[in-house]
Amino acid sequence: MSQQPRVSFTPISQLGEFKLIEHLTAAFPTLHPSSLKLVGDDCAHMAFGPGHHPVVSTDMFVQGVHFDLDYFPLQHLGHKVVVAAISDVFAMNARPSHILVSLAISSHFSVEMLELFYEGIASACSEYQIDLAGGDTTTIQRGFVINVTAMGSADPNQMAYRSGAKENDLICVTGDLGAAYLGLQLLEREKKVFRANPHAQPELREENHYLYQRFLRPDCRDDVWKFLSDRQIKPTSMIDISDGLSSELIHLGQQSKVGIRIYEDKVPIHPAAVEVAKEFHLEPLTCALNGGEDYELLFTIAQADYPTVAANRDVSVIGHVTAAAGRYELVSNGGNTYPLVAQGWQAFRNEET
Amino acid sequence: MSQQPRVSFTPISQLGEFKLIEHLTAAFPTLHPSSLKLVGDDCAHMAFGPGHHPVVSTDMFVQGVHFDLDYFPLQHLGHKVVVAAISDVFAMNARPSHILVSLAISSHFSVEMLELFYEGIASACSEYQIDLAGGDTTTIQRGFVINVTAMGSADPNQMAYRSGAKENDLICVTGDLGAAYLGLQLLEREKKVFRANPHAQPELREENHYLYQRFLRPDCRDDVWKFLSDRQIKPTSMIDISDGLSSELIHLGQQSKVGIRIYEDKVPIHPAAVEVAKEFHLEPLTCALNGGEDYELLFTIAQADYPTVAANRDVSVIGHVTAAAGRYELVSNGGNTYPLVAQGWQAFRNEET
Numbered sequence: 001m002s003q004q005p006r007v008s009f010t011p012i013s014q015l016g017e018f019k020l021i022e023h024l025t026a027a028f029p030t031l032h033p034s035s036l037k038l039v040g041d042d043c044a045h046m047a048f049g050p051g052h053h054p055v056v057s058t059d060m061f062v063q064g065v066h067f068d069l070d071y072f073p074l075q076h077l078g079h080k081v082v083v084a085a086i087s088d089v090f091a092m093n094a095r096p097s098h099i100l101v102s103l104a105i106s107s108h109f110s111v112e113m114l115e116l117f118y119e120g121i122a123s124a125c126s127e128y129q130i131d132l133a134g135g136d137t138t139t140i141q142r143g144f145v146i147n148v149t150a151m152g153s154a155d156p157n158q159m160a161y162r163s164g165a166k167e168n169d170l171i172c173v174t175g176d177l178g179a180a181y182l183g184l185q186l187l188e189r190e191k192k193v194f195r196a197n198p199h200a201q202p203e204l205r206e207e208n209h210y211l212y213q214r215f216l217r218p219d220c221r222d223d224v225w226k227f228l229s230d231r232q233i234k235p236t237s238m239i240d241i242s243d244g245l246s247s248e249l250i251h252l253g254q255q256s257k258v259g260i261r262i263y264e265d266k267v268p269i270h271p272a273a274v275e276v277a278k279e280f281h282l283e284p285l286t287c288a289l290n291g292g293e294d295y296e297l298l299f300t301i302a303q304a305d306y307p308t309v310a311a312n313r314d315v316s317v318i319g320h321v322t323a324a325a326g327r328y329e330l331v332s333n334g335g336n337t338y339p340l341v342a343q344g345w346q347a348f349r350n351e352e353t
Numbered sequence: 354m355s356q357q358p359r360v361s362f363t364p365i366s367q368l369g370e371f372k373l374i375e376h377l378t379a380a381f382p383t384l385h386p387s388s389l390k391l392v393g394d395d396c397a398h399m400a401f402g403p404g405h406h407p408v409v410s411t412d413m414f415v416q417g418v419h420f421d422l423d424y425f426p427l428q429h430l431g432h433k434v435v436v437a438a439i440s441d442v443f444a445m446n447a448r449p450s451h452i453l454v455s456l457a458i459s460s461h462f463s464v465e466m467l468e469l470f471y472e473g474i475a476s477a478c479s480e481y482q483i484d485l486a487g488g489d490t491t492t493i494q495r496g497f498v499i500n501v502t503a504m505g506s507a508d509p510n511q512m513a514y515r516s517g518a519k520e521n522d523l524i525c526v527t528g529d530l531g532a533a534y535l536g537l538q539l540l541e542r543e544k545k546v547f548r549a550n551p552h553a554q555p556e557l558r559e560e561n562h563y564l565y566q567r568f569l570r571p572d573c574r575d576d577v578w579k580f581l582s583d584r585q586i587k588p589t590s591m592i593d594i595s596d597g598l599s600s601e602l603i604h605l606g607q608q609s610k611v612g613i614r615i616y617e618d619k620v621p622i623h624p625a626a627v628e629v630a631k632e633f634h635l636e637p638l639t640c641a642l643n644g645g646e647d648y649e650l651l652f653t654i655a656q657a658d659y660p661t662v663a664a665n666r667d668v669s670v671i672g673h674v675t676a677a678a679g680r681y682e683l684v685s686n687g688g689n690t691y692p693l694v695a696q697g698w699q700a701f702r703n704e705e706t
Contacts, residue, residue: 091395
């Protein structure tokens, strides 16, 4: 079931670090006039627009923890790590412009495998207009570890923190939730089938394509950043949904010192996600609340901005902010109120649980 | 010989990622008024001085490749990774101000071990006036991987690239070279002795303290940045020496499209390094040229700046830039000329060599 193409295997030691970096980064164009010096010096040097401040975030991805190369094509992986990293910049209501990529690579990797990985990085950079500004490349005894630092900039008056939500603000979420988690469940099930019978053909059904894509090659919301920016709407608070909606709502509530109330029937879930959740005997809502890796944006707006934001069909208004600091609630379709609990993906969950 | 103190072992899973980060970063003060938002949001947000541009660099450190926890105290490791990262910012003739730290940690690590590591990060941050701006923390099946992103800023007219060296410029190097490499040799020898006889007492001789310190707890050259900046001297080119002098001279020559000539008797080597090199039957000069991990600065200046720079006893003028692009030479004490060869530490050297 390994989806890595069988190509020639050029050991990385044959090139050496400097030539490897040169080889992998040669095809990257410079997209931003602000990029005064990119790969090749001790640092990258950039100039942001007048009155713009830099924002920066960093994310680490570990083989066997964040991705399984048995079913994760390297091109998609390259694309996804960029999307995941720059999603943090969009979540400041800022525009991402640069990434720096560090890799620790074992000798099981070939130059050709890294070429595939960098193809994915390049495609995300092209899609979201990002310059590859630098990085570091080293060996590791086993596995593959990736760190992506994302930078961007914004007028500080337009930036949104997690801490700005106010009573009566409306809670908005982009796209739909839970699909990436269900895509992962499908892939893990296929892997088990394949392990039991290596001659089995993977049953990657067409109607589940959306779920695979949400997990393997997610997008992030440059369109929403542009929509808000074009209409001069400043969210009062914002966060990206990487650990699940519940967990991020609680972060927002905690940092804004407010309460949260959302409504079950407003939480956006894709029909394919509903179907597959049932197949796995899971509640679709639970997948949406706790699934994680959706790379959608969660934000709050003043009520006055409702008509403008409601016109965007990719944004759902799922609830509102209350004055009851520390109270985070879900109102079910039956009218009952349940506390929201952070059960999102936890890197350090106990192995036994 | 393990130098990790025997303390209680609190599993990381007991805290979880968010509480762990909160716990480890709580004691960090905010040093820069430019730090508008640090740890705790999707991104850090900073404002640099008017007319200042950001510079950024990223470095990955892998257990078993860059450090051996058998003899590397975690406090020193935390200190060293910060120094190594911000040294790249000084090498742009810029001032470092922020770091972001990503960690992949196996379950063999305890909260107490990470506390020691963060003590080292905190001490370097305090020494060099750096704000911890963010990071990411995740698990890994085994080992310890660290990524440090360093940011700083400078007036772009004061920045030095690798590419600006001109014919007749003088080649300068800070501090002394080769000592870190010899410190590592001593530590590796002690480790072997200990393995052969676990009851052996480590023979860490006082006179070699300097070499251990250069490897385990190096400094970087904020003093030289300040010296040059106070005197309004702009180096024509600059690079930090992490891979060995030869390798960095060649980088400088290549990117500046010039030739390099340095003189054996001008290369600064500490007396303790000379002694220990002989003990290992190594040429002290070879250690200085190829040892690596010195975190000193290599830069070129216009001849007119010579009197000012020569007054700094921590800077050695070791040669000059020639018009013979691609020719990198060492003139020996005997007057012979040898080509400089990059034999610095190579992350991807073939295992057999």
